[in-house]
Amino acid sequence: MHEGSCHCGAVRMKLPSTPEVATACNCSLCRRIGGPWVYFEFGTVEIQGHPEATAEYIQGDKTLRTIHCRTCGCVTHWEPLQPTPGCKHGVNLGNFDPKLIAAVRVRRLDGADTWKFMDD
Template identity: 30%
Template sequence: MLYKGSCHCGKVAFEVEGELTGAVRCNCSICSRKGALLWAVPHGKLRLLAWGDDLGQYTFGSHVIAHRFCRTCGIHPFAEDVSEGSERSAYVNIHCLDGLDLTAVPIVDFDGRAA
């Protein structure tokens, strides 16, 4: 299925294709503060539609995940695995997907603080 999403102001917009069978609620220091529910997809399934100079990046710790955010409205629509290789992933914040019934998506808790 094809999903469309964006930040709050729409300056960062994307589409993602895949089967949304669940999302992860991570308790690491950044995810818990953002309140993100993350859907992991192969990086090639995420396609940016609009971003310009508005797409910011934040990394911390081991710097293997680029947490993307809109510089205008501050919303974090997705993150990206920035490691080398073909197995890269994208992590879509399902709160940013258009028309999604969040109550229908199973949520799995992940202990990112211990990882």
Template identity: 60%
Template sequence: MHEGSCHCGAIRLTLPATPTKATLCNCSACRRVGGPWVYFEWGTVKIEYDEGARGEYVWGDRTLTRVFCKRCGCSTHWEPINPEPGARQGVHLGNFSRELLASVPVRRFDGADSWTFIDP
């Protein structure tokens, strides 16, 4: 298990397993908040919040909520608004150790146009 947090520590995340790959997306939201993102089945990431720390932003087709810390501004994860069986959530890998971040292979994804991976 890997533990991480936003910069101030008001939102804490524990991954259920070591990620084997990550995605760096260039869509209008991801290119602004950075990445890379790793994905897990909905409900398997343990997330704890200090009171008043959770901020939310919903955009586009209104199926996902991006969660950020209202204190330090760090984007921590996104989650489905209406999760169905098999749904997943994304976790911002930048909130974890430099060692974990360096060890996970990153793929580039064109979420702005083609909706395909654009690795060389």
């Protein structure tokens, strides 16, 4: 089980498994946030400090909320506004041990234009 947190530690996360692949997206939001993102079934990542220590940002087509720590500002994850069975949420891998980040394959996604992976 991998554990990570925002910079100040108010929001803590535990991944349910070791991610094999992460996504680096270049959409207008993700390129500003950084990342990379890993995805798990909604509700399977243990998150402490949410919602009491977090704030959210909802933009665009209003299908998801991006969550960040109210104290240090680190973006920790995003989650669907209307979760459905089996839906995913994204976790910002930048909040975890650099050794984990280095061990995960990162795919580049053109989220700004084509929504296709650029490394195929």
